[in-house]
Amino acid sequence: MVGSQKCSAGEEVQETYTPRLQRKTLTAPAPFADETSCQCQAPHEKLTVAQARLGTPVDRPVRVYADGIFDLFHSGHARALMQAKTLFPNSYLLVGVCSDDLTHKFKGFTVMNETERYEALRHCRYVDEVIRDAPWTLTPEFLEKHKIDFVAHDDIPYSSAGSDDVYKHIKEAGMFVPTQRTEGISTSDIITRIVRDYDVYARRNLQRGYTAKELNVSFINEKKYRFQNQVDKMKEKVKNVEEKSKEFVNKVEEKSHDLIQKWEEKSREFIGNFLELFGPDGAWKQMFQERSGRMLQAFSPRQSPTGSPTRGRSPSRSPSPPFPWLFNKASPPSSPKAASASLSSMSEGDEDEK
16 A cells, blocks of 8 residues: 555554655556555545646655446456556556446446456556445545545446436546547447357357356257357368368479479480481481491402413403492492392393303
8 A cells, every 4th residue: 555554553654655666566466455454544635637737746646546347358448547547647546346246236247257357457557456346336435435536437427326427426526537438349349249159159169168058058059059060170171171182283283394394305305316316417327328338348349369260261251240330430220229130130141151
């Protein structure tokens, strides 16, 4: 507790408020007001908003009070408390939270119970102290007990408990400082989403192991939700198979592209080697020409020695060469058929001579 405090034993403790004082709420939960053994006895002179904005009084912070239900604590709640905390240069934020009985009586059923709502407020970084079982309408006795300087709330008239605005008397006393609501987020909006998407959340919790009795789901709806969960699982499997199939097709396309590219390279190499071997100036032509020359040399006769006998042949007739077209430059055979005919005629002539 901050300020000059008086303990139950009658001992008086003096504390000086300086900006350098380290807040315990940055490293620990905010304390409950009814759990402390000391009650605030800080000097409580009535302040105006202008005085509070100047940072006076210097010996104590400005005590700002904000209250609410704070069910399903969300960013809209946190932003409102941040505004309440930063209204003045040196402030101490007390947050009152209504109990379940009071809330159910004047507002309706809550999702979180009072203990959960208290704990949610204790762990908000802007809160210095939490007041449990806060009153629905602020009384002068409550304001004096907690030495409250100002009450922070949004400026929209809050009609409840038979009153058009429960903060009307606070505004008339000059103790009200407005905060701004955060649009697009509220406890009612969150509950509306849950009710709208009830089937989705019921199916999700069934899948996570909650029983139909815990979810207040009938037997038929339970079977329907479980069947829908099975259908969704099957759809997910089909989707995974499709994705894997697409990946496989992409890999096949990449590999086929690589194979086609390699085939084109190999085909170019094969065609080049073929032309190098069998082309107009290829190695096969040269080899064929060399072998043709060797065959011609093999078929050409050797010259006989000068004094060799004629073996009984008539001196008047000189022996004719076996291949006259090789030595007859004027009329070579026009084709291989002519050459074969010449060879056959020569052989017949030889037989006649025999």
